[in-house]
Amino acid sequence: MLEVTTKQFKRCDLVKATGRVDSNTAPQLAEVFNAINDAGRFKLVFDMSEVEYISSAGLRVMINIQKTCKRWNRGEMVLAGVPERVYGALNLAGFVPLFSIYDDAVEAVGTF
Amino acid sequence: MDDSSSSSLTQTRIFSGQFDSLVEISEFVTRAAGDVGLSDESVYAVEMAVDEACTNIIEHAYGGEGRGDIECTCQINGNKLTVTLQDRGRSFDPSSVPEPDINAALEDRQEGGLGLYLMHRLMDEVHFEFTPDSGNVLTMVKRKETTS
Numbered sequence: 001m002l003e004v005t006t007k008q009f010k011r012c013d014l015v016k017a018t019g020r021v022d023s024n025t026a027p028q029l030a031e032v033f034n035a036i037n038d039a040g041r042f043k044l045v046f047d048m049s050e051v052e053y054i055s056s057a058g059l060r061v062m063i064n065i066q067k068t069c070k071r072w073n074r075g076e077m078v079l080a081g082v083p084e085r086v087y088g089a090l091n092l093a094g095f096v097p098l099f100s101i102y103d104d105a106v107e108a109v110g111t112f
Numbered sequence: 113m114d115d116s117s118s119s120s121l122t123q124t125r126i127f128s129g130q131f132d133s134l135v136e137i138s139e140f141v142t143r144a145a146g147d148v149g150l151s152d153e154s155v156y157a158v159e160m161a162v163d164e165a166c167t168n169i170i171e172h173a174y175g176g177e178g179r180g181d182i183e184c185t186c187q188i189n190g191n192k193l194t195v196t197l198q199d200r201g202r203s204f205d206p207s208s209v210p211e212p213d214i215n216a217a218l219e220d221r222q223e224g225g226l227g228l229y230l231m232h233r234l235m236d237e238v239h240f241e242f243t244p245d246s247g248n249v250l251t252m253v254k255r256k257e258t259t260s
Binding site: 001020022024053055056059060063064066067070085088089092093094 | 170171
């Protein structure tokens with residue numbers, strides 16, 4: 001239902017999710033992000049281009065990770081390739097001002 | 113030929129109150145939403161609202177997974193889809209859930225209440241009812257957009 005892949009770059013980590021992020025799969029996404037944070041890495045690109053669907057469970061994961069990354073100015077999670085419907089959900093939840101959003105992962109990785 | 117506007121179709125399915133039922137529930141309601149002729153955006157809204165509602169039932173009414181069923185009824189009536197979700201868990205009082213501040217700064221964002229807030233924003237009508245006999249009955253309505 002959800003596949004999460006990661007790629008470590010020199011200046012940031014890229015996390016790509018493919019599929020549905022709902023209450024069933026959100027913990028799986030949180031685990032991946034937490035592992036990166038636990039390794040002391042707080043500059044993240046979340047590639048959402050293959051996310052078909054996200055519920056508030058997924059949005060909660062995103063907000064928690066953003067809080068962790070931004071603490072003490074040590075980093076940030078930026079979003080890339082946000083599909084229109086997913087953007088709609090982010091917008092409805094008032095999340096758009098809380099994240100920098102880039103067209104694609106390459107552009108987002110380049111900002112770090 | 114305006115038969116479709118007066119036709120009514122009701123389908124009910126019972127799902128186990130577990131998070132891995134969410135995909136099946138989603139398929140069931142999006143099919144009904146598609147049958148009504150809702151736009152893609154509205155179908156997505158119904159999918160999300162029902163997902164949030166079922167998550168609330170599992171987490172709050174039942175207090176965890178695998179503790180009861182969710183009965184889901186989709187009623188198509190002309191240009192209107194009515195989704196009813198029934199559970200036998202603890203009574204749910206929506207007024208006890210504070211509305212999230214969606215304009216708050218990052219550090220002030222709270223975790224609770226977002227699902228309920230989204231349900232109200234995504235659907236045209238949302239009603240909660242609890243009776244000892246029926247349990248929690250949540251009724252949500254989405255109407256087909258009219259083009260002017």
